[in-house]
Amino acid sequence: MSARRPLPFDPIMRAAQLWDERVGPSGTMAAVTSVMRVQQILLSAVDSALRPHGLTFARYEALVLLSFARTGKLPMRVMGERLQLHPTSVTNIVDRLQADGLVRRTPHPTDRRTTLVEMTAEGADRLEAATAAVTGIRFGLAGLDDEDQRLLTDLLSRVRRAAGDFT
Known part of the structure; x- marks a missing residue:
């Protein structure tokens, strides 16, 4: 490395x-x-x-989050909550993804104050290729088997919970 x-x-x-x-x-x-x-x-x-x-981890995470959305769209506010980012950071991430043609902003059908973000076909293709790349290197977790990874995740979750990340 x-x-x-x-x-x-x-x-x-x-x-x-x-x-x-x-x-x-x-x-x-x-x-x-x-x-x-x-x-x-x-x-x-x-x-x-x-x-x-052409992705950073923050932009990759945003694409993954959109791919998990039931409707394929999420309000920017919800993206910020789920990614645990300040609204300004979410705006910057979405701006960059949109400039690269990977997402588009659309108006919410019932709430004029809300903007939805959805992935484009190009974004889905880029996400698929990027996911193959990061899973191919196991996200950098060399030296840990599946059980070690589960234990590490559990231990770090305790710290995150104690810090108020989630209840």
Whole structure:
């Protein structure tokens, strides 16, 4: 994944040893530092897989969300809630997807204040190709089998729930 050579030791575990000696118990620091590093690794892998398809992860997530919609359309407000993004970020994502011809905005049939977003045929084709690319690299989760992935998801869900992401 990376062009740089791996270190001959785990720098996070070395930092944890030093933390133990100088500050106190290092479990939380090592866990958080590991999550942050893994986030960098995953973003790099996913961005590399999506770049040839002209997508960022945020735009890819928006297309996936639209593909899951029962009607094929979602209000921008709902997209923001489901993607857990500020309305301005959703607007920017949709603007970019629309400029690339992957989505279109349509007026809501009964609420003049609401704009719906729907994927175009080109968007569906791009989503299919991009999905093949990210699933082909397992979203960057090298080294974890299915059970490990389930456990990781469960553990991270506890943190997300405690932070108020969901009830």
